[in-house]
Amino acid sequence: MSEVNFYLKDPKKEGDTPIYLKYLYNGKILKYYIGQSIDKSKWNFNKQRVKNNKLTTEDGKHYVNDLLDNLAKECKLAYNEALKDGIPAPETLREKLNAFINQNDDTEKDKKISLFSLIERFTNNEIKYNGKDKSPNTIMTYNTTYGHLKEFVKKEKEYSGGLDFEDINLDFYYKYLTFLKGKNLGQNAISKDIQILKVFMSEAVDLGYTENLKFRHKKFAVARVDTDSVFLTESELTALYNYDLSQNKKLEAVRDLFIFGCYVGLRFSDYSTIRPENIVNIDGDYFIKQITQKTGELVIIPCNPVVMEIFNKYKNNPNRLPRTISNQKFNEYIKEAMKAVTFIDKDGKEKPVFTETGRLSTEPTLELWETVSSHTARRSFCTNLYLDGFPTIDIMRVSGHRTEKSFMKYIRVSKLDTALRLGKHIKNNWNNKLLKLTA
Numbered sequence: 093m094s095e096v097n098f099y100l101k102d103p104k105k106e107g108d109t110p111i112y113l114k115y116l117y118n119g120k121i122l123k124y125y126i127g128q129s130i131d132k133s134k135w136n137f138n139k140q141r142v143k144n145n146k147l148t149t150e151d152g153k154h155y156v157n158d159l160l161d162n163l164a165k166e167c168k169l170a171y172n173e174a175l176k177d178g179i180p181a182p183e184t185l186r187e188k189l190n191a192f193i194n195q196n197d198d199t200e201k202d203k204k205i206s207l208f209s210l211i212e213r214f215t216n217n218e219i220k221y222n223g224k225d226k227s228p229n230t231i232m233t234y235n236t237t238y239g240h241l242k243e244f245v246k247k248e249k250e251y252s253g254g255l256d257f258e259d260i261n262l263d264f265y266y267k268y269l270t271f272l273k274g275k276n277l278g279q280n281a282i283s284k285d286i287q288i289l290k291v292f293m294s295e296a297v298d299l300g301y302t303e304n305l306k307f308r309h310k311k312f313a314v315a316r317v318d319t320d321s322v323f324l325t326e327s328e329l330t331a332l333y334n335y336d337l338s339q340n341k342k343l344e345a346v347r348d349l350f351i352f353g354c355y356v357g358l359r360f361s362d363y364s365t366i367r368p369e370n371i372v373n374i375d376g377d378y379f380i381k382q383i384t385q386k387t388g389e390l391v392i393i394p395c396n397p398v399v400m401e402i403f404n405k406y407k408n409n410p411n412r413l414p415r416t417i418s419n420q421k422f423n424e425y426i427k428e429a430m431k432a433v434t435f436i437d438k439d440g441k442e443k444p445v446f447t448e449t450g451r452l453s454t455e456p457t458l459e460l461w462e463t464v465s466s467h468t469a470r471r472s473f474c475t476n477l478y479l480d481g482f483p484t485i486d487i488m489r490v491s492g493h494r495t496e497k498s499f500m501k502y503i504r505v506s507k508l509d510t511a512l513r514l515g516k517h518i519k520n521n522w523n524n525k526l527l528k529l530t531a
Contacts, residue, residue, distance in 0.1 A: 094115065094116050094117045096113060096114075096115050096163070096164040096167045096168065097113070097114045097115070097140055098111055098112070098113055098114070098126075098140040098141070098160055098164075099111070099112060099114060099140070100112075100130070100132060100135055101125075101258060103132055103135075103137070104132075105132070107131060108129035108130060108131055109129055109130070109131075109132065110125050110126075110128070110129045110258050111125070111126050111128050111129065111130060111156075111160075112124060112125045112126065112256075112258070113125075113126060113160075113163055113164070113167065113189070115167055115171075115185070117171060117179075118179045120179070120181070120182055121182065121249055121250065122167070122182040122185050122186065123182075123250070123251070123256070123259075124167075124185075124186055124189055124256075125256045125257075125258050126159065126160070126163060126193070127150075127193065128149055128150060128156060128159070129150075130142060130147075130156070134147065140160075141156075141157045141160060142156045142157055145157050162192070163189065163192070163193075166188065166189060166192045167185060167188075167189060170184070170185050170188035170189070171185060174188075182254065183254050186206075186254055190206075205296075205299075205301050206254060206255075206256065207241075207254075207255045207256060207257055207259075207260070207292065207296070208238075208241070208242075208254060208255065210292060210295065210296055210299075210301065211234065211237075211238045211241070211292055212238075214226075214231075214234045214238075214291075214292065214295075215231060215234045215235050215238060217231060219295060224388060227385045227386050227387075227388070228361075228385060229361065229385065229386055230386075233284065233288055234288060236285070236288075237285050237288040237289055237292075240271075240272065240275075240285055241255065241268075241289070243271075244267075244268055244271050247271065248267060248271070250267075251264075257293070257296050257301055257302035257304050258302065258304050260289070260293055260304060260306060260307050261304070261306035261307075262306060262309055262311060262312060265286075265307075265311070265312050269282070269286075269314070272285060279314065279315075279316070279317050280316050280317060282314050283313075283314040283315065283316045286312070286313060286314050287313075289307070290307050290308075290312070290313075293307045294307075321452070321463075321467065321468065321471055322451045322452055322460065322463045322464065322468060322471070323468060323471045323472040323475040323476070323503075324354065324464070324468060324472045325472075325476065326476055328445075328446070328460075329351060329354055329472065331433060331435075331445055332347060332350075332351065332429070332430060332433055332445075332446075333347070333348075333351045333398065335347075335432075335433045335434075335445075337429060337432065340432070342425060343425055343428055343429040343432060344429075345414035345415065346414070346417070346422060346425040346426050346429055347426065347429040348402050348405065348406070348413075348414055349363070349364065349413060349414045349416075349422070350422075350426050350429075350466070350468075350469055351398060351402065351469075352398075352399060352402050352413060352469075353466070353469030353470065353473070354468075354469040354472045354473055355396050355398055355399050355473065356380055356393045356395075356399065356473065357393060357470055357473035357474060357477075357487075357490055357491045358380075358382070358384070358391070358393070358470065359384065359385070359386060359467075359470055360419055360422065360466035360467065360469070360470075361385050361386070361419075362382060362384050362385055363469070364413075364416045364419075364422070364466075365411075365416060366380065366382070366411050366412075366413055367410075367411055368410065368411055368412065370382045370411075371395075371403070371412065377394065377395075378394075378395040378399075378400065378403075379392050379393060379394055379395060380392070380393045380395060380399075381393075384492050386492075387492055387494065389492040389494075391489075391490055391491070391492050392490075393490055419466055422466050423465045423466055426464055426465070426466065427461055427462060427464060430445075430446045430460070430461035430464055431444065431446070431461045433445045433446060433461075444461075446459065446460040446461040446464075447459045447460065447461070448460045451463060470491070471502065471503065473491070474487055474491050474493075474499070474502060474503050475503045478503050484496060484499060484500075487499070
């Protein structure tokens with residue numbers, strides 16, 4: 093039978109460093125931090141024990157060497173007991189060791205908590221921010237990162253026994269980054285994954301589960317890149333809305349819901365789930381009043397004539413809007429709807445409207461209809477209001493953006509748009525300036 097060994101996590105480090113158990117068996121590896129740290133000067137590397145047999149654990153309840161001996165015995169015992177059902181997984185042995193460590197401890201505070209068990213408290217919405225539940229989208233990102241971590245430990249032999257808080261360091265980061273890139277994730281998706289992992293670790297530090305701060309190293313991060321997205325101009329929205337799609341009810345409904353989104357500025361998760369109680373009458377005018385799912389912000393949005401037309405068109409539906417479909421299907425159908433829009437040219441020929449290329453700088457060969465998604469609606473709302481000169485701070489109150497920096501990254505105004513606006517401003521004000529100079 094393989095032997096149970098004990099090592100120091102960082103034997104070159106000055107000061108205390110964690111002790112961990114390592115058990116290699118049947119091609120598997122269990123790596124288990126025992127919850128005790130020691131200075132390398134007090135460690136016998138040959139015997140894999142502390143030099144002083146009278147040295148006690150940090151709580152003073154046990155001799156360290158006795159704890160190590162008992163853990164080694166417990167590990168082998170757990171292996172032999174589990175063997176009758178086949179070669180045990182490292183996590184099975186880990187659970188046995190956790191139970192052994194905690195058998196005389198009745199307080200939740202001192203229980204050995206694993207990184208994965210902490211993450212499950214996030215995914216179960218137990219851990220909150222300012223007492224508020226996290227949004228479904230946030231929980232989804234937690235689950236995505238959790239899934240990646242579980243895949244990683246299955247693939248990487250070194251971590252097959254699971255991840256401890258002490259494992260999260262730069263060495264882990266480089267290996268995990270390689271794993272994520274191997275899944276063909278984009279840079280922003282990887283950046284988000286690392287960011288969420290750091291959220292988990294920060295909470296572990298706050299809860300006192302670990303003192304490991306290696307995840308705060310400046311190298312432990314992936315920079316986001318600015319993404320390129322399009323918006324539709326007011327004239328393009330008018331062309332799309334006025335086109336007769338009545339022969340294809342599916343595309344007509346998606347088009348109408350998209351146009352609705354372009355004039356209320358909500359995220360798809362919000363504008364696709366409007367309920368009757370969200371439509372309120374204030375002094376004879378109609379408004380949409382809703383708490384956004386992502387940020388929990390209250391937004392109040394006036395309903396323009398087009399929005400009211402859509403409400404009237406679908407007045408027999410419970411929420412006075414087209415039936416909600418999945419975001420994936422919506423993105424597929426809105427492209428079809430835009431592709432179907434045509435006009436008659438001066439020669440009497442029918443031609444598609446949304447075929448302009450170059451609007452998406454990252455993929456300049458795509459035609460406009462190919463670049464549109466549910467999120468284009470919100471970008472169109474914010475960008476068109478901005479181009480109309482509506483105050484940024486007021487757009488943010490309606491859109492729910494919390495900072496001007498995030499808002500300015502969000503809107504899609506090109507350098508050409510800015511130059512044209514500046515030119516218009518100069519023309520409008522130049523005559524007044526000349527009059528002042530000649531007065």
